[in-house]
Amino acid sequence: LTQKLKVRIDGEVIAASSGQTILEVARANNKYIPALCYMEGLSAVGACRLCMVEVSGVARLLPACTTPAQEGLAVTTSSPQLQSYRRIALELLFAERNHVCAVCVSSGHCELQTLAQDHGVTHVRYPYNYPRLQVDTSHQRYVLDHNRCVLCSRCVRACAEIEGAHVWDVASRGIQSRLVSELKRPWGEAKTCTSCGKCVQACPTGAMAEKGWGVEEMVKQKSVVSRLTSLRGGR
Amino acid sequence: MDKLKLGTCWLDGCSGCHMSLLDIDEGIVALLKKADIVFGPLVDAQRYPEGVDVALVEGAVSSQDDLKLAQTVRARSKVVVALGDCAVTSNVPSMRNGIPTRKLLERIYVEGASEKPGVPVDGVPPLLRQAVPLHEVVKVDLHVPGCPPKPNAILLVLSELLEGRKPDLGTKLRFG
Numbered sequence: 136l137t138q139k140l141k142v143r144i145d146g147e148v149i150a151a152s153s154g155q156t157i158l159e160v161a162r163a164n165n166k167y168i169p170a171l172c173y174m175e176g177l178s179a180v181g182a183c184r185l186c187m188v189e190v191s192g193v194a195r196l197l198p199a200c201t202t203p204a205q206e207g208l209a210v211t212t213s214s215p216q217l218q219s220y221r222r223i224a225l226e227l228l229f230a231e232r233n234h235v236c237a238v239c240v241s242s243g244h245c246e247l248q249t250l251a252q253d254h255g256v257t258h259v260r261y262p263y264n265y266p267r268l269q270v271d272t273s274h275q276r277y278v279l280d281h282n283r284c285v286l287c288s289r290c291v292r293a294c295a296e297i298e299g300a301h302v303w304d305v306a307s308r309g310i311q312s313r314l315v316s317e318l319k320r321p322w323g324e325a326k327t328c329t330s331c332g333k334c335v336q337a338c339p340t341g342a343m344a345e346k347g348w349g350v351e352e353m354v355k356q357k358s359v360v361s362r363l364t365s366l367r368g369g370r
Numbered sequence: 371m372d373k374l375k376l377g378t379c380w381l382d383g384c385s386g387c388h389m390s391l392l393d394i395d396e397g398i399v400a401l402l403k404k405a406d407i408v409f410g411p412l413v414d415a416q417r418y419p420e421g422v423d424v425a426l427v428e429g430a431v432s433s434q435d436d437l438k439l440a441q442t443v444r445a446r447s448k449v450v451v452a453l454g455d456c457a458v459t460s461n462v463p464s465m466r467n468g469i470p471t472r473k474l475l476e477r478i479y480v481e482g483a484s485e486k487p488g489v490p491v492d493g494v495p496p497l498l499r500q501a502v503p504l505h506e507v508v509k510v511d512l513h514v515p516g517c518p519p520k521p522n523a524i525l526l527v528l529s530e531l532l533e534g535r536k537p538d539l540g541t542k543l544r545f546g
Contacts, residue, residue, distance in 0.1 A: 235459075235461055235465060236459075236461075237461055237545075248544055251545060252541055252545075255539075257458070257513040257515055258452070258458050258510075258513040258515065263464065263467075265464060268468075351546075
């Protein structure tokens with residue numbers, strides 16, 4: 136049975152239900168908490184660390200997307216410390232791979248690019264990693280550019296939880312982590328892929344795109360994935 | 371009052387940032403009342419002069435010559451601005467960074483050449499191992515991202531800097 140709760144977000148008392156996360160409560164009440172790996176309709180994994188918030192009485196920061204709302208919880212969504220940590224997280228994402236926005240199909244429609252702008256990231260203070268990464272063009276309709284992947288795993292979850300195919304996974308560890316289709320088979324040869332394209336629409340950057348688009352032309356239809364879940368009553 | 375000195379330079383970039391600078395149109399008239407352009411692709415000077423007030427640097431640092439010029443600009447300028455994504459992030463020039471320079475040059479000038487194959491050595495500066503953002507080799511006072519930065523952003527930056535203020539770019543600019 137869902138219980139009614141009261142939580143405080145940035146000082147304002149807000150009604151919530153048990154089972155909701157801090158991020159869900161905040162979004163339902165027009166309180167902005169940035170997030171990259173969170174997507175409405177998919178399970179939350181707390182991977183990107185952009186939705187970290189301060190909770191009074193808790194010494195460490197908590198990810199809003201995986202922390203359940205509790206009676207009397209008091210949350211701060213923005214502070215100089217949080218802004219500074221979010222900037223660091225964003226800069227490290229840029230430093231890790233080759234996000235060359237100027238020649239990206241998703242430029243102008245990219246969540247990473249927009250978050251960087253919103254957080255005043257005018258440059259990256261860390262040395263770039265410049266890894267040599269593959270671009271998988273083996274699929275007939277879609278392309279996967281590892282240079283632009285932030286490992287948010289939204290594609291993994293969209294494919295596993297909504298399409299039910301589970302083509303995608305993240306292989307290896309740490310800086311070597313890579314998105315793989317099936318057991319590292321090229322995407323075009325993945326037998327479980329239904330070519331539905333939900334992974335592409337769920338991808339926040341230009342890492343996954345439809346073929347045939349030029350720079351700034353790929354606009355994702357995120358709502359496709361979120362709507363499917365709500366049509367199924369959240370299952 | 372003496373006029374201020376504005377220097378611009380073009381490292382490893384496409385000159386698009388300089389085009390965007392010219393796209394401030396009549397805005398340049400007001401700027402040139404306050405400052406003279408004393409160096410860069412828009413003027414004839416061969417040497418980067420001393421005592422420059424504001425320097426705009428376009429392009430990534432990609433060759434020995436880029437590095438030398440970046441250091442000279444830093445030493446002789448009060449305010450150094452990284453103008454555009456190449457100077458700010460190393461951008462497109464960095465797409466070669468995963469490839470060893472010798473392999474890169476051979477791929478283009480030997481394997482890719484239809485006639486007279488051979489890596490050029492005379493009159494061209496040696497490449498650095500990687501193309502890097504300006505702030506990795508010298509101190510940068512202001513970053514202006516964009517590919518290219520919008521003319522009105524450049525105009526705002528120059529107008530403010532020539533008035534001795536640091537422009538507040540806030541969340542106006544993005545990469546790409």
